[in-house]
Amino acid sequence: MNQINKSIGCNVTECKYHAQNEPYCSLDRIDVTHHEEPARTKESTDCHSFEPKR
Numbered sequence: 001m002n003q004i005n006k007s008i009g010c011n012v013t014e015c016k017y018h019a020q021n022e023p024y025c026s027l028d029r030i031d032v033t034h035h036e037e038p039a040r041t042k043e044s045t046d047c048h049s050f051e052p053k054r
């Protein structure tokens with residue numbers, strides 16, 4: 001498995017970059033975006049680095 005990045009907490013275990021056994025991402029960096037403008041709530045934002053597990 002890739003290195004755990006404890007600077008990026010994440011609970012999206014459906015993502016192929018999730019550390020699985022711990023609530024972290026394994027990428028060095030992620031891209032975050034908004035899917036509605038202006039973003040006013042947490043739900044308006046998304047991890048744009050997400051990739052589904054096969």
Ligand code: SF4
Pocket residue numbers: 008009010011012015016017018019024025026027030047048049050051
């Ligand atoms: S890429 Fe995004 S969704 Fe996937 S584990 Fe990392 S932070 Fe979570």
